[in-house]
Amino acid sequence: MLKKHCKYETQIENGVLTVTLRGEIDHHSAVSVRTEIDSLIYELRPQKTVLDLSEIDFMDSSGLGLIMGRYALMQRIDGELTLKNPNERIVKIFELAGLGRIVKIEEDAEEIGAEDAEENTEKESKK
Amino acid sequence: MKNAENKRRKSPSGNLNELKIKMPSLSVNEGLARSVVAAFCAQLDPSATEIADIKCAVSEAVTNCIVHAYKDRIGTIYINIRLCEERVVRVEIKDKGCGIEDVKTARQPLFTTDAANERSGMGFTVMESFCDAVRVRSKLGGGTTVTLFKAFEGR
Numbered sequence: 001m002l003k004k005h006c007k008y009e010t011q012i013e014n015g016v017l018t019v020t021l022r023g024e025i026d027h028h029s030a031v032s033v034r035t036e037i038d039s040l041i042y043e044l045r046p047q048k049t050v051l052d053l054s055e056i057d058f059m060d061s062s063g064l065g066l067i068m069g070r071y072a073l074m075q076r077i078d079g080e081l082t083l084k085n086p087n088e089r090i091v092k093i094f095e096l097a098g099l100g101r102i103v104k105i106e107e108d109a110e111e112i113g114a115e116d117a118e119e120n121t122e123k124e125s126k127k
Numbered sequence: 128m129k130n131a132e133n134k135r136r137k138s139p140s141g142n143l144n145e146l147k148i149k150m151p152s153l154s155v156n157e158g159l160a161r162s163v164v165a166a167f168c169a170q171l172d173p174s175a176t177e178i179a180d181i182k183c184a185v186s187e188a189v190t191n192c193i194v195h196a197y198k199d200r201i202g203t204i205y206i207n208i209r210l211c212e213e214r215v216v217r218v219e220i221k222d223k224g225c226g227i228e229d230v231k232t233a234r235q236p237l238f239t240t241d242a243a244n245e246r247s248g249m250g251f252t253v254m255e256s257f258c259d260a261v262r263v264r265s266k267l268g269g270g271t272t273v274t275l276f277k278a279f280e281g282r
Binding site: 005024026027028030031034058059060061062064065066068069089092093096097098 | 154155157158161179182183186187190193194236237244245246247249250252253256
């Protein structure tokens with residue numbers, strides 16, 4: 001079994017697909033993650049997809065391609081894409097590309113104020 | 128006494144310290160390459176930001192070799208890491224792939240020849256932002272050499 005550089009978990013709740021990414025996003029890991037997230041989006045047709053980046057240790061411009069690709073896909077199905085807790089390195093890469101204000105960003109602090117309905121959650125997990 | 132000191136610090140080519148890597152253009156090697164460069168730079172007691180910068184820049188250059196230079200085949204990537212001044216690391220990433228037709232255009236932000244595969248066109252911009260200097264030499268059909276210079280102030 002080869003080591004996976006980027007692992008993720010998915011969760012769907014009230015039409016919101018949350019993908020929690022862990023590890024390193026580069027060209028190598030983006031290719032497989034991309035295919036798997038897309039098939040989930042096509043299957044579940046969420047109104048909103050949240051990419052949780054709080055546990056990303058490394059991301060290069062391939063990650064930017066991954067995020068913008070999912071952003072475009074969500075737009076195509078009339079949904080939206082949000083990034084959760086991107087670190088300052090990730091934000092910097094977005095700013096270099098002039099895309100700082102295109103994708104919505106949510107931080108954990110805002111989340112606490114919202115509903116914390118962790119129950120009734122269908123959990124899908126992939127390793 | 129001084130000679131002995133130099134012997135300890137200098138490689139046969141007269142540089143302070145040096146490491147050469149030769150690897151096939153497999154995408155799994157993107158992570159390996161940036162980790163090796165980061166490990167080499169550790170001797171300068173770098174800050175977390177400096178390490179993150181050089182890792183990202185190396186990742187971009189190596190990815191370019193894999194997705195552009197050796198687009199339809201597996202070729203060899205040559206990486207030469209040198210401590211060229213007291214606190215400056217020079218990383219040369221070389222391929223013998225297809226070469227770049229117009230380097231100036233290729234270095235423009237968001238320019239890509241491969242949008243279909245979600246290449247963001249930000250590789251060279253990232254390298255330029257995260258390093259102190261970036262030199263690109265390329266010949267159509269002859270390959271490309273990208274040289275990154277990064278000064279380390281340390282922690």
